[in-house]
Amino acid sequence: MNATPAKWTNETWPIAAAMIQYPGTLANGRSVQDQSVDEWHATLSDVVDAGFTEVDPTDSWLRLADLAPERLDAFMTVVGRLGLSVPAISTSRRSVIDPRHGDEYLAYGHRVIDTASAIGSGAVSFGLFEPLTDAQKKALWFWTVDGARNPDDPGTWQKAVRRIRELGRHAEELGIELSLEMYEDTYLGSADSAVRFVEDVGLANVGINADLGNLIRLHRPVEHWQQMMEKVAPHAKYWHVKNYSRMEDPASGVIVTHPAPLEQGIINYRAAIRxxxxxxxxxxxxxEHYGGDGLSVSATNRDYLRRILPR
Structure with missing residues (x-):
């Protein structure tokens, strides 16, 4: 199937900056939710200065779905004045099967979908991963410490399927695609499991956020990125891209990973995107990029994508 979208070229393809390098709670204890318009403008100016024309607010920074209507309008006015657009909204660590907050996060997911529709975003990304543990927060790289796991329980799997299907149907009604983020120790924690999960959901607008970086960074054996990509590619939708170097010593069993620019890590994104x-x-x-000046590395990654996308 030759499916290069006629509506986009390598120069016009929406490539958004993530806001994961900006905290949702400031050093003085204030929430970004309560910042002034001028403060939002100052932060988003970084994104513009890095050469981006698209941004995903990423709800670890700002929960658009929890802003009052007038505040959402004010935020989008800032976005527009800076020449930015919001092609998609990503959620983080708000799983619909969270043991304590699952019902709350399901309701939040519906608000995210409504918000995406209201501001003209065409996609949302959800995940089944939970907040970082205290041990993960203390680690230099949180992925080197095991976090919460989705239970190996058919009943919970089916609950997750039902709830994602509910969100998917809502999104479908509004013409929005729903992308499920691959993440370790969740039901999207391997290529095989991710494919089975979206097939169980069974909606054409629900697919996989093929964030293989979340898996190849683990200090444990993982499936080769190419094999994973071959399995998930038919289901790929809104996609978080990042890369890592990965060193494996078979003799000792030692595995070490480190964030890397897209073109320099172990995943060949030219091949994966094709x-x-x-x-x-x-x-x-x-x-996305963790460590150092993540926004600048993301800008480098954007330029790489524009070089390899179809002209």
């Missing part, structure tokens, strides 16, 4: 395009991928990208 796989997705061959199956009709036509969604925006989100550039």
């Amino acid at each position: 796989m997705a395009l061959s199956h009709g991928y036509s969604s925006p990208f989100l550039c």
Whole structure:
């Protein structure tokens, strides 16, 4: 299937900056939710100065769905004045099967979908991963410490399927795609499991956020990125892209990973993106990077994507 979207070229493809390098709670204890318009403008100016024309607010920074209508309008006015757009909204660590807050996060998910529709975003990303543990927060790289796991329980799996299907149907009514983020020790924690999960959901607008970086960074054996990509490519939708170097010593069993620019890590994104395009991928990208000046590395990654996307 030749599915290069006629509506986008390598220069016009929506490639958004993530806001993961900006905290949701400031050093003085204030929440970004309560910041002034001028303060939002100052932060988003960083994104513009890095050369981005798209941004995903990423709700670890700002929960658009929890802003009052007039505050949401004010935020979008800032976005527009800076020449930015919001092609998609990503959620983080708000799982609909969270043991304590699952019902709350399900309701929040519906608000995210309504908000995406209201501001003209075409995609939302959800995940089944939970907040970082105290041990993960203390680690230099949180992924080197095991976190919460989705239970190995058919009943909980089916609950997750039902709730994501509910969100998917809501999104479908509004013409929005729903992308489920691959993440370790969740029901999207391997390529096989991710495919089975979205097939169980069974909606055409619900697919996989093929964030393989979340898996290849683990200090444990993982499936080769190419094998994973071959399995998930037919289901790929809104995609978080990041890369890591990965060193494995078979003799000792030692595995070490480190964040890397897209073109320098172990995942060959030129090949991975071509796989997705061959199956009709036509969604925006989100550039993420942990460590150092993540926004600047994301900008480098954006430029790399523009070089390798179809002209």
